[in-house]
Amino acid sequence: MSSLITLTTDFGLDDSFVGVMKGVILSINPNARIVDICHNVSSQGIQEGAFVLASAYPYFPPDTIHLAVVDPGVGSGRRPIALATPKGLFVAPDNGLLTCVLADFGVRVEGAGGTVEGRGYRVEGRSLYPLPSTLYPDLKAVHLTELRFWLPKVSATFHGRDIFAPVAAHLSLGVPLGQLGEAIDSLEVSPLSQPNRVAAGMLLAHVVYVDRFGNLTTDARPEDLPPPPLAISIRDRIISGLSASYAEGGALLALINSGDRLEIALRNGSAARTLDAGPGEVVKIERIG
Amino acid sequence: MSSLITLTTDFGLDDSFVGVMKGVILSINPNARIVDICHNVSSQGIQEGAFVLASAYPYFPPDTIHLAVVDPGVGSGRRPIALATPKGLFVAPDNGLLTCVLADFGVRVEGAGGTVEGRGYRVEGRSLYPLPSTLYPDLKAVHLTELRFWLPKVSATFHGRDIFAPVAAHLSLGVPLGQLGEAIDSLEVSPLSQPNRVAAGMLLAHVVYVDRFGNLTTDARPEDLPPPPLAISIRDRIISGLSASYAEGGALLALINSGDRLEIALRNGSAARTLDAGPGEVVKIERIG
Amino acid sequence: MSSLITLTTDFGLDDSFVGVMKGVILSINPNARIVDICHNVSSQGIQEGAFVLASAYPYFPPDTIHLAVVDPGVGSGRRPIALATPKGLFVAPDNGLLTCVLADFGVRVEGAGGTVEGRGYRVEGRSLYPLPSTLYPDLKAVHLTELRFWLPKVSATFHGRDIFAPVAAHLSLGVPLGQLGEAIDSLEVSPLSQPNRVAAGMLLAHVVYVDRFGNLTTDARPEDLPPPPLAISIRDRIISGLSASYAEGGALLALINSGDRLEIALRNGSAARTLDAGPGEVVKIERIG
Numbered sequence: 001m002s003s004l005i006t007l008t009t010d011f012g013l014d015d016s017f018v019g020v021m022k023g024v025i026l027s028i029n030p031n032a033r034i035v036d037i038c039h040n041v042s043s044q045g046i047q048e049g050a051f052v053l054a055s056a057y058p059y060f061p062p063d064t065i066h067l068a069v070v071d072p073g074v075g076s077g078r079r080p081i082a083l084a085t086p087k088g089l090f091v092a093p094d095n096g097l098l099t100c101v102l103a104d105f106g107v108r109v110e111g112a113g114g115t116v117e118g119r120g121y122r123v124e125g126r127s128l129y130p131l132p133s134t135l136y137p138d139l140k141a142v143h144l145t146e147l148r149f150w151l152p153k154v155s156a157t158f159h160g161r162d163i164f165a166p167v168a169a170h171l172s173l174g175v176p177l178g179q180l181g182e183a184i185d186s187l188e189v190s191p192l193s194q195p196n197r198v199a200a201g202m203l204l205a206h207v208v209y210v211d212r213f214g215n216l217t218t219d220a221r222p223e224d225l226p227p228p229p230l231a232i233s234i235r236d237r238i239i240s241g242l243s244a245s246y247a248e249g250g251a252l253l254a255l256i257n258s259g260d261r262l263e264i265a266l267r268n269g270s271a272a273r274t275l276d277a278g279p280g281e282v283v284k285i286e287r288i289g
Numbered sequence: 290m291s292s293l294i295t296l297t298t299d300f301g302l303d304d305s306f307v308g309v310m311k312g313v314i315l316s317i318n319p320n321a322r323i324v325d326i327c328h329n330v331s332s333q334g335i336q337e338g339a340f341v342l343a344s345a346y347p348y349f350p351p352d353t354i355h356l357a358v359v360d361p362g363v364g365s366g367r368r369p370i371a372l373a374t375p376k377g378l379f380v381a382p383d384n385g386l387l388t389c390v391l392a393d394f395g396v397r398v399e400g401a402g403g404t405v406e407g408r409g410y411r412v413e414g415r416s417l418y419p420l421p422s423t424l425y426p427d428l429k430a431v432h433l434t435e436l437r438f439w440l441p442k443v444s445a446t447f448h449g450r451d452i453f454a455p456v457a458a459h460l461s462l463g464v465p466l467g468q469l470g471e472a473i474d475s476l477e478v479s480p481l482s483q484p485n486r487v488a489a490g491m492l493l494a495h496v497v498y499v500d501r502f503g504n505l506t507t508d509a510r511p512e513d514l515p516p517p518p519l520a521i522s523i524r525d526r527i528i529s530g531l532s533a534s535y536a537e538g539g540a541l542l543a544l545i546n547s548g549d550r551l552e553i554a555l556r557n558g559s560a561a562r563t564l565d566a567g568p569g570e571v572v573k574i575e576r577i578g
Numbered sequence: 579m580s581s582l583i584t585l586t587t588d589f590g591l592d593d594s595f596v597g598v599m600k601g602v603i604l605s606i607n608p609n610a611r612i613v614d615i616c617h618n619v620s621s622q623g624i625q626e627g628a629f630v631l632a633s634a635y636p637y638f639p640p641d642t643i644h645l646a647v648v649d650p651g652v653g654s655g656r657r658p659i660a661l662a663t664p665k666g667l668f669v670a671p672d673n674g675l676l677t678c679v680l681a682d683f684g685v686r687v688e689g690a691g692g693t694v695e696g697r698g699y700r701v702e703g704r705s706l707y708p709l710p711s712t713l714y715p716d717l718k719a720v721h722l723t724e725l726r727f728w729l730p731k732v733s734a735t736f737h738g739r740d741i742f743a744p745v746a747a748h749l750s751l752g753v754p755l756g757q758l759g760e761a762i763d764s765l766e767v768s769p770l771s772q773p774n775r776v777a778a779g780m781l782l783a784h785v786v787y788v789d790r791f792g793n794l795t796t797d798a799r800p801e802d803l804p805p806p807p808l809a810i811s812i813r814d815r816i817i818s819g820l821s822a823s824y825a826e827g828g829a830l831l832a833l834i835n836s837g838d839r840l841e842i843a844l845r846n847g848s849a850a851r852t853l854d855a856g857p858g859e860v861v862k863i864e865r866i867g
Contacts, residue, residue, distance in 0.1 A: 004604060004608070006597065008594075008597075011501065012501035013302065013327065013328070013329055013591065014327070014329045014500070014501045015327060015341065015344075015500045015501050016297075016326050016327050016341045016342075016344045016345040017500075017501075018325075019295065019297075019324060019325060019327060019345045020326075020344065020348045022324045023295075023324070023345060023346075023349035023350075023353075024348050026293060026322075026349065026350065027348065027349060027350050030293070030350065033604075034324075035597060035600045035601070035604070035612075036596075036597060037594050037597030037598075038591065038592070038593060038594050038597060039591070040591055040592045043501070043502055044557060052593065052594045053594075055593075055594045055598065056594040056597045056598045056601060057601075059598045059601035059602050059605065059739070060601035060604065060605060061601075061604065061605050061608065064601075072535070072536070072557060073536050074534060074535060074536065075534020075535060075536055075537070076534055076536030076537065078536075155546070155547040156533050156534040156535075156544060156545075156547075157534065157535060157544065157546050157547045157552075158546075158547030161348070161547060162547075211592070211593045211595075212589065212590035212592045212595075212621070213621055244653060244734055245652060245653020245654055245734040245735065246650070246652060246653060246734075246735060247650070247651050247652065247653055247654030255734060255735065256734075257733070257735050257736075258733035258734075258735045258736030258739060258740075263735075268622060268650060300790065301790035302591065302614075302616065303616070303618045303789070303790045304616060304630065304633075304789045304790050305586075305615050305616050305630045305631075305634040306789075306790075307614075308584065308586075308613060308614060308615030308616060308634045309615075309633065309634045309637045311613045312584075312613070312634060312635075312637035312638035312639075312642075313637050315582060315611075315613070315638065315639065316637065316638060316639050319582070319639065323613075332790070332791055333846060361824070361825070361846060362825050363823060363824060363825065364822060364823020364824060364825055364826070365823055365825030365826065367825075444835070444836035445822055445823040445824075445833060445834075445836075446823065446824060446833065446835050446836045446841075447835075447836030450637070450836060451836075
């Protein structure tokens with residue numbers, strides 16, 4: 001097992017939460033190498049965290065342990081879990097935070113409608129999603145129930161420190177997944193936003209993420225788009241066709257971004273601020289002529 | 290000696306200060322492993338830094354070197370120091386930044402009254418606190434005076450780079466504490482906020498820290514509280530009893546947090562913003578019925 | 579070659595960009611040690627990034643690989659480059675981001691006039707600067723053209739992930755600079771702000787950087803200053819002479835800072851906010867009496 005552990009949380013960097021988790025990990029496995037993916041997920045933004053985690057884990061070695069904690073239900077009945085996949089091992093609360101990861105492995109977690117949560121797009125409702133081993137032989141999940149891999153004293157408010165960090169550290173030492181708790185065959189998922197094809201030449205996509213530059217990532221992939229020439233509308237603005245890069249095209253532009261999604265961007269500026277647009281905003285992509 | 294060094298500063302992450310300190314450490318000890326506890330302590334918030342450091346160091350291996358720099362007196366006469374304890378080695382300016390650490394080892398550093406400083410609670414005045422070896426045989430402090438463990442050129446404004454980082458790096462290489470300077474038997478402390486028991490069934494606590502979620506940590510420990518049933522008042526709001534977790538209880542709730550202190554929180558929101566409350570705010574805990 | 583790689587970017591810490599770059603590096607060289615210098619360079623602030631990078635790299639071991647990405651021209655024709663110097667190896671877009679590093683090795687990159695860019699000072703115009711090997715035998719630059727050291731798929735918007743991170747990782751594994759692409763003998767530079775000596779006893783300096791504390795770094799070095807006694811004017815305020823440290827002198831003070839530049843600071847406060855001064859602001863230093 002790898003000694004590489006990544007962290008994705010909504011703990012921010014203003015307090016000692018993240019440092020404390022690292023101390024716990026290094027106390028258990030002094031040779032662990034810890035890499036931060038992001039700690040500025042919006043407070044309790046489960047779907048935003050799911051998106052951020054999914055954008056990063058594929059770039060790490062496949063035996064990496066990804067520890068993710070966005071956990072509004074800490075101290076309640078929600079289960080702490082670990083999920084093994086062919087491209088990484090995940091330790092997280094069972095609250096939908098692994099939805100995008102599951103989608104990468106073919107689990108269909110689509111939905112429609114929704115409300116805004118943090119900087120991410122939330123579709124109402126979560127549901128327990130069955131993961132039968134016959135359908136997904138590569139995915140194995142356990143409910144973390146073995147107290148001996150936790151800190152001796154577990155608080156009601158900081159399971160990142162008391163459960164998730166020590167479990168990740170023990171995994172990095174080679175403890176097999178199966179020893180950490182009971183195998184389970186269903187996980188919570190939050191249905192993911194999907195673009196709607198309303199006609200042969202028209203797609204309605206939705207903004208699902210706003211990055212630090214104010215670029216607007218949508219839920220549309222290249223293969224979802226109608227054939228060119230395209231007119232792309234957001235708020236009261238119309239963009240003509242796709243640009244190849246930020247440096248080309250007009251001030252406001254659309255392109256396929258590094259995450260392979262349609263993105264609306266403002267050259268040398270913030271599309272989010274200029275358009276006053278955020279998660280949930282509809283983007284209409286239409287074939288013209 | 291451990292090669293693990295933690296950093297706690299008010300340098301923020303907008304400049305290169307923290308990166309520079311890491312470069313200095315790695316130039317002296319290429320095998321040092323460096324972990325950030327927090328760099329967003331409010332500018333020159335000594336007591337806030339003291340609180341943050343104390344919330345984290347117990348979770349690291351006991352031979353870890355904790356480097357802390359919140360240093361408004363840099364370049365003046367305040368002493369650079371190192372402090373050895375059974376649970377960690379500390380390198381810091383002698384300005385009260387180690388107050389909470391000292392309190393953990395039985396040094397009584399109480400006070401009353403005070404003013405707000407950054408996100409932490411400040412009690413007016415600092416004083417040189419005697420640490421006779423007869424009383425505290427486990428605590429050993431030195432005034433860092435041995436220039437050969439500093440950078441060759443010392444600036445007037447960045448001792449984190451020029452003194453503290455190189456000293457921590459040399460400690461991590463195994464240089465004994467006693468070689469770094471002269472033993473001293475007193476340190477500066479900033480008296481810590483304490484709750485007041487004004488009657489058998491009534492305690493006045495104070496907010497001492499606001500975290501990123503807007504949760505309000507007070508200075509009251511579980512053993513300070515009157516026996517239940519309790520009414521907990523802050524500003525014009527009354528909370529009925531303690532909740533077991535954020536997920537339980539009403540919107541505004543009180544619980545014992547992961548640092549073993551009474552905390553006022555708002556479920557899925559910021560208690561600090563909703564109550565317009567910050568460090569120094571009084572919280573009344575009263576036995577009812 | 580060192581396994582130490584530093585990162586300086588304008589990617590911020592709100593997204594997964596930085597974590598993704600680290601994943602790419604560790605996938606190629608699992609033993610790489612990665613240190614953040616700064617990720618909060620103002621969006622597309624090339625000169626600010628150049629300043630931040632130059633303030634940090636000299637404190638790292640000389641075989642460190644410094645990866646810097648502030649890249650408004652990503653996806654356009656700007657070249658990805660690597661630059662070897664006696665004090666570090668740099669991987670960056672060829673857009674002026676290495677200007678301050680080049681200046682450290684004697685390349686004269688002065689300019690006059692300018693406009694504000696982010697928190698740094700920008701002089702209009704960039705130009706291709708010749709670096710003939712006869713003049714600068716220690717500096718060797720290559721245009722990164724060897725695709726086999728990039729990720730297999732290169733996006734139009736995230737060369738930090740697709741080109742710069744993998745190239746830095748391969749360098750850290752010992753791949754020689756010359757294998758990464760074609761040798762080039764000129765690089766883009768952005769002329770640097772310089773103080774103007776308008777008379778024997780008078781210097782006009784300019785604010786070039788504002789740090790997290792609101793301290794104002796100027797472009798004047800100690801050797802540029804007229805002989806004392808000095809009067810230092812900024813906005814409508816006059817400061818009398820240089821202070822030895824923040825703790826000495828008046829509320830508003832001037833000193834030589836840790837980067838060996840004249841700095842205007844406010845004791846226990848923000849000079850930037852109090853003076854409403856930022857990059858480009860003129861500071862007059864005059865010999866009096």
